[in-house]
Amino acid sequence: MTSGTYTEPHEPGPEIPLAGGDVTEGVVRVGDTVRRPVGPNAPLVHALLRHLEEVGFAGAPRFLGIDAAGREVLTFVPGEVAGRPRPAWIADEERLASVGRLVRDYDDAVAGFVVPEGVRPGYGFAEPPGMPPKPPYPAELVGHMDCTPDNIVFRGGEAAALIDFDMAKPVARVEEALNVMLYWAPLGDPADADPPLREVNVPRRCRIVADAYGMSGADRSRLVEVAVLRTRRAWFSMKQIAEERGGGWARMWEEGVGDRIKRREAWLEREAKAIDAALTAP
Template identity: 35%
Template structure:
């Protein structure tokens, strides 16, 4: 069957063949597949299913249909319903994979203490899918690793509350203030962290992301990554202020 290159990935080529997605494997692949298997066993919808490795050594995942949330109109991207759905999907994924904490698995991203669940580590609009006006799923689990629930929730808040300066089309008059939206997100997830705790965790997450992005910029020579790293450090400082 024909291979169709899927756009949007920053790390490695991703192709679609029929109703499957293929990408390069790494030492982390068995851990990611174990997480996806846990999600499948728990009945978590909208998450890729691990289907082994193909004849070229690429992992095989089920294709999750939908349109990328980051590309949606502002009315959808900043919808409070979508915010709530995203928080609830994250909670289902966390609960499904929590039993893997402490398992002898190799993860691509570093673990963070206290390790409560397996964090997605990039749960954001560019990895969330929409279909028929509702959240359809989440993709790209390659950087999952053990960590605290708040670590993942704080990054989602950074992207969707939003706490980021890069928030095209966001209007607090129409969609609610970021502080109020953080509260809605935390409540939908089923926790009781304060906005201050979320901001502090998001700032720490951005420090790590900035360092990672600076290294990627140096390795690839991509100027856009260097610009993103500067923004992450600036946003981290603003969150601490």
């Protein structure tokens, strides 16, 4: 599979708009394909999706090429996602466990993937002044790193596929598991959680993800540390991207994402012992 122009197998059907998440606009369905803008991380994403196809990982769309309008062409993944307003089933613990298993299956499938020479993961931003340090753990694989409810496709009540790989980058496994917990536990001030998740037992849900993913003891013990460090960095990176890229990023910043990140940091510091105890208990 190359990144060349996609050849339509027949007269294309109508373009049906699809929800594109917080920052991706112009996503449409055409027949059994999805067309979306080519993002700055596309060289890595395309190589990653080709790898997943080669190893037979069923939980991701296939990259088919670039259409005549200059858009990515991907296979359409049938199923349901937790759009907005969030459905009540987002709090279901069996579904939560299935998300942990799906992400672990993805991480295992991508463990042998090597970033192609000359490809630089990410959005091409230099770190802004004052950016706190990264977690001190080496990258182990190219993580999905955007496991939001919008990006997990369910079938029959089970997480079946990941979509939207724009945020993929090399990370430690603990960071990938943390990303799942961030959105699905969820990690943050309950006032900022989606309504179905405002009264859930967050430490318990973290443990469910950890067990389903099969987190190592070492990763469980460092999860809170990584969560705090990543949260501190998130404020700086979100502010910079909003200023430099605008669009959906700027809208999120204007709507208060920076304040929510600060509240998450304070909440993590208050709840650190409870989360750590739930993750590391026998």
